[in-house]
Amino acid sequence: MAPYAFLRKLELAGPLTDEERSELQNLTLDPRPVPARQDITSGDAADRVCLVLSGFACRYKVLQAGNRRIVSFVLPGDLCYMHDTGAFGRDLRVGALTACSVVDIPRSKLMDLIGASPGISRALWWATLRELSRAREWIVNDTRPAEQRLAHLLCELLTCLQLIDLASETGFKFPVSQSDVADALGISPVHVNRVLRALRTSELATWSNQRITIPDVQALKTFGEFDPGYLCFEGCGPDMSMPSRQPLLACAS
Amino acid sequence: MAPYAFLRKLELAGPLTDEERSELQNLTLDPRPVPARQDITSGDAADRVCLVLSGFACRYKVLQAGNRRIVSFVLPGDLCYMHDTGAFGRDLRVGALTACSVVDIPRSKLMDLIGASPGISRALWWATLRELSRAREWIVNDTRPAEQRLAHLLCELLTCLQLIDLASETGFKFPVSQSDVADALGISPVHVNRVLRALRTSELATWSNQRITIPDVQALKTFGEFDPGYLCFEGCGPDMSMPSRQPLLACAS
DNA sequence: CGCAAATTTGAGGATCGTCAAAAGGCGTGG
DNA sequence: CCACGCCTTTTGACGATCCTCAAATTTGCG
Numbered sequence: 001m002a003p004y005a006f007l008r009k010l011e012l013a014g015p016l017t018d019e020e021r022s023e024l025q026n027l028t029l030d031p032r033p034v035p036a037r038q039d040i041t042s043g044d045a046a047d048r049v050c051l052v053l054s055g056f057a058c059r060y061k062v063l064q065a066g067n068r069r070i071v072s073f074v075l076p077g078d079l080c081y082m083h084d085t086g087a088f089g090r091d092l093r094v095g096a097l098t099a100c101s102v103v104d105i106p107r108s109k110l111m112d113l114i115g116a117s118p119g120i121s122r123a124l125w126w127a128t129l130r131e132l133s134r135a136r137e138w139i140v141n142d143t144r145p146a147e148q149r150l151a152h153l154l155c156e157l158l159t160c161l162q163l164i165d166l167a168s169e170t171g172f173k174f175p176v177s178q179s180d181v182a183d184a185l186g187i188s189p190v191h192v193n194r195v196l197r198a199l200r201t202s203e204l205a206t207w208s209n210q211r212i213t214i215p216d217v218q219a220l221k222t223f224g225e226f227d228p229g230y231l232c233f234e235g236c237g238p239d240m241s242m243p244s245r246q247p248l249l250a251c252a253s
Numbered sequence: 254m255a256p257y258a259f260l261r262k263l264e265l266a267g268p269l270t271d272e273e274r275s276e277l278q279n280l281t282l283d284p285r286p287v288p289a290r291q292d293i294t295s296g297d298a299a300d301r302v303c304l305v306l307s308g309f310a311c312r313y314k315v316l317q318a319g320n321r322r323i324v325s326f327v328l329p330g331d332l333c334y335m336h337d338t339g340a341f342g343r344d345l346r347v348g349a350l351t352a353c354s355v356v357d358i359p360r361s362k363l364m365d366l367i368g369a370s371p372g373i374s375r376a377l378w379w380a381t382l383r384e385l386s387r388a389r390e391w392i393v394n395d396t397r398p399a400e401q402r403l404a405h406l407l408c409e410l411l412t413c414l415q416l417i418d419l420a421s422e423t424g425f426k427f428p429v430s431q432s433d434v435a436d437a438l439g440i441s442p443v444h445v446n447r448v449l450r451a452l453r454t455s456e457l458a459t460w461s462n463q464r465i466t467i468p469d470v471q472a473l474k475t476f477g478e479f480d481p482g483y484l485c486f487e488g489c490g491p492d493m494s495m496p497s498r499q500p501l502l503a504c505a506s
Numbered sequence: 507c508g509c510a511a512a513t514t515t516g517a518g519g520a521t522c523g524t525c526a527a528a529a530g531g532c533g534t535g536g
Numbered sequence: 537c538c539a540c541g542c543c544t545t546t547t548g549a550c551g552a553t554c555c556t557c558a559a560a561t562t563t564g565c566g
Contacts, residue, residue, distance in 0.1 A: 061393045064478045069396045071389040090482040135388035136324040142395040143322045143439040186396040229343035
C-alpha cells in the first residue's frame with residue numbers, strides 16, 4: 001500500500017510492466033520517519049534520493065530577511081533530491097511540514113533501473129516535466145490576488161491528492177499551519193486567515209479541524225481560474241502525439 | 254556566429270565533440286524572422302522545435318482578466334516547444350518581445366541526435382533542469398518587494414546575456430517595453446516606471462535608450478539578493494559529483 | 507512634421523503587511 | 537481532572553506597497 005502513490009504517479013506516463021512495478025516497489029522498503037518542521041536531508045550519504053511515502057513536505061528557499069518561500073509541495077509518492085541537488089539546487093531545501101515517512105534510495109540503484117527500463121526512464125522524465133509545468137503555473141498564480149491565489153492552490157492540492165486517494169470528491173485532510181500556506185502563497189499569515197474567512201463567507205471553502213472542505217468544487221475552480229491542464233495528469237499516455245513520446249531519460253554517456 | 258549562443262549554453266553541461274558541434278550547427282540553417290509582438294508558433298507542422306537565434310522572446314500565459322504573465326525570458330540560443338508543447342504546455346505560449354530570428358527544427362531530427370550522441374542528450378537534459386531551477390527562483394523572487402524584484406531580474410538578465418556575449422560587464426541592450434518587464438515581474442507598468450526611478454535615484458541601475466546600465470553590479474546584486482547559483486552556469490561540468498552526471502536524456506522506448 | 511506608442515507623473519483607492527492583543531486548541535505535568 | 541504554557545488562530549488598527557485612472561510629456565516612426 002505504501003508505494004501506491006509512487007507508482008500511481010509514475011504510471012501517468014504510461015503503464016509499467018509487472019517487473020518494473022516490482023523493481024520500484026523494492027525501493028520502498030525500510031522507511032524512516034521525519035518529524036514535522038524538520039528538513040528532509042538526503043541521508044548520510046549525499047548520493048541518495050528521497051521518496052516521500054506519507055506526510056506533507058515542501059521545497060523551499062529562505063530569503064535574506066529570514067522568511068521562507070515554498071516553491072512546491074511534496075506529497076506522498078514524490079521524489080526529492082532527484083534533480084535539485086548539487087549545482088541544480090544549491091539553496092533549495094526540502095522540509096517536512098507534518099511528520100513524514102521517507103525512504104532513502106541510493107542514486108546508483110535508481111540509475112540502474114533507469115538504464116534498464118525504458119518505462120521507468122520515461123516515467124521519471126515526465127515527472128520532471130510536470131514539476132516544470134507546475135512551477136510555471138505557480139509563477140502565474142503569484143500574479144493573482146490572494147483570494148484567487150488560495151483558491152487555486154486548494155484546487156491544485158485537491159486534484160493532486162485525489163490522484164493518490166488522499167482526497168475525496170470535495171475535500172481532504174490538511175494538517176499544516178496557516179503560516180505554511182502563507183509561505184506557499186507568498187503572503188503573510190494574517191492575510192491567509194482573512195482570505196480564508198472570505199472564502200468561508202463566500203461558501204467556497206472551509207478549513208477546520210485540519211480538513212479542507214469544498215462545498216462546490218466547480219465554483220472554487222472557476223473562482224481560482226484553475227485549469228488542471230498544467231498538472232499533466234491527462235493526455236499524457238504513451239500513445240499520444242507528444243514531444244517526449246519516445247525520447248526520454250536514460251543512461252547515456 | 255549565429256549558433257554561438259546555442260552551443261555555448263549546451264556546453265555548460267560539458268564539452269561537445271567536433272562532430273556534435275557540427276551536427277548542431279547544421280540545425281541552425283535557414284532561419285526565419287518573427288516580428289515583434291507576435292507569437293512564435295512551432296511552424297506549420299506541430300512537431301517542430303524552435304531555436305531562437307536572435308532577439309528577445311518570452312514564455313507566457315494569459316490570465317482570465319486578459320493580462321499576461323511572463324514566466325521566463327527566451328534569449329538567443331534557447332529552445333522553445335522542446336517540452337512545453339502537447340500536454341505539457343497546453344496554455345503556455347511563446348511570444349517575441351522584439352523582432353526575432355528563429356529556426357524550426359524537426360523534432361525527429363533533434364531526437365535522432367539525442368539518440369546518437371550522449372553529449373547532446375546530456376546538454377538538452379541539463380537545459381531542462383536549468384529551466385526548472387530558474388522557474389523556482391522566479392517564484393521566490395515574486396515574494397520580494399518590487400524594487401528588489403526588478404533588481405534581481407536585471408541581474409539575471411545581465412548574467413545570462415554575458416554568457417552569450419550580449420552584455421558587457423556593466424550593462425546590456427534591452428529593447429523591450431516597460432510593460433513587458435511589468436508582465437515578467439507581475440506588477441503594473443506604472444509601478445515598473447516608479448521602481449525604475451527609484452533604482453536610478455539609488456544609482457543602482459539606469460534604463461535609457463533601450464539600454465540597461467549598472468554602475469555598480471555588486472551593489473545591485475546585493476540589493477536584489479541575487480545569487481547566480483540557481484542559473485547552474487558553474488559547477489556543472491561533467492567531472493562534477495552531480496546527480497545527473499551520467500544518466501540523461503536519450504532515446505528510450 | 508505629425509501620429510501613435512511609450513514613458514512619466516499625479517491623485518486616490520484597493521490590497522496586503524506589520525504590530526498588537528485576544529481567543530482557541532493541545533499537550534505536559536501536577 | 538485541572539492548570540499551565542505554548543502554539544495557532546482570529547481580529548483590530550494602522551501603515552506601506554501597489555493598482556487604477558487620468559493626463560502630460562517624450563520617444564519612435566512613417
